[in-house]
Amino acid sequence: MRTDPAGTLAGARTPMAVAGRAITMRLGERLVLDAVDLDVEPGTFAALTGPSGAGKSTLLWILGRALEPTGGSVTYSGRLLPDREAAARAGVVLVPQGNALVTPLTARENLLVPLLMLGIPAKEAHARADAALTLVGLDDSGTHLVEELSGGQQQRVAVARGLAARPSILLADEPTSDLDATTREIIVGLLRAEAEAGAAVLMSTHDSWCADQADVEYHLDDGHVERRR
Numbered sequence: 381m382r383t384d385p386a387g388t389l390a391g392a393r394t395p396m397a398v399a400g401r402a403i404t405m406r407l408g409e410r411l412v413l414d415a416v417d418l419d420v421e422p423g424t425f426a427a428l429t430g431p432s433g434a435g436k437s438t439l440l441w442i443l444g445r446a447l448e449p450t451g452g453s454v455t456y457s458g459r460l461l462p463d464r465e466a467a468a469r470a471g472v473v474l475v476p477q478g479n480a481l482v483t484p485l486t487a488r489e490n491l492l493v494p495l496l497m498l499g500i501p502a503k504e505a506h507a508r509a510d511a512a513l514t515l516v517g518l519d520d521s522g523t524h525l526v527e528e529l530s531g532g533q534q535q536r537v538a539v540a541r542g543l544a545a546r547p548s549i550l551l552a553d554e555p556t557s558d559l560d561a562t563t564r565e566i567i568v569g570l571l572r573a574e575a576e577a578g579a580a581v582l583m584s585t586h587d588s589w590c591a592d593q594a595d596v597e598y599h600l601d602d603g604h605v606e607r608r609r
């Protein structure tokens with residue numbers, strides 16, 4: 381598998397925009413999201429900022445069709461997708477906070493299994509898994525079990541799993557929170573490269589340096605989102 385000079389997995393991807401309209405989410409007594417509108421266009425690297433508990437993860441999960449909102453809609457280049465499985469098949473990739481890696485598997489197997497489940501031929505899946513691990517600097521750790529990896533290495537495996545899917549829309553929930561400064565810059569560079577390759581990328585972050593690297597910043601607070609640039 382080739383990687384192009386910008387640091388993405390080579391190969392075509394379908395450009396797709398994500399649009400949230402009047403997204404409302406009530407969790408228990410709390411109105412976490414109150415009629416939120418948000419757009420990420422193909423080729424855009426966007427940051428989602430806001431205080432702890434503002435609802436950033438909730439919004440990313442809704443945009444990834446992993447969570448049904450109380451109200452409002454999410455469309456993908458104008459299309460509705462019925463559920464998370466349809467979204468994954470359409471190229472909507474979610475890198476969740478906490479990584480959600482399968483611990484009895486190796487790093488490489490964590491990349492391979494979702495690709496094989498999407499019906500990607502085994503030879504290509506293996507090539508994509510290896511290329512994505514190389515992009516995040518873990519080509520020597522592919523055979524390690526998840527539990528043998530540090531928190532930061534696990535986070536990089538989770539990002540690699542997202543890159544291996546060659547996403548049209550990449551939703552990354554605090555993907556740099558456990559990383560040192562150098563690795564943080566590498567991961568942010570990879571997310572930017574995904575956008576430059578045509579993906580719509582939305583990254584939640586508490587890190588002002590990471591937010592500054594994005595083209596667009598959405599700030600979420602008290603249920604409302606404000607576009608800051």
Ligand SMILES: Nc1ncnc2c1ncn2[C@@H]1O[C@H](COP(=O)(O)OP(=O)(O)OP(=O)(O)O)[C@@H](O)[C@H]1O
Nearest residue numbers: 407408412430431432433434435436437438439477
């Ligand atoms: N299942 C649930 N039931 C009730 N409240 C919930 C549930 N899940 C999340 N919440 C609440 O929803 C709010 C938003 O949580 P969320 O994790 O989306 O925020 P966040 O901005 O991503 O926070 P952080 O930056 O700390 O990760 C929080 O107040 C949280 O306690």
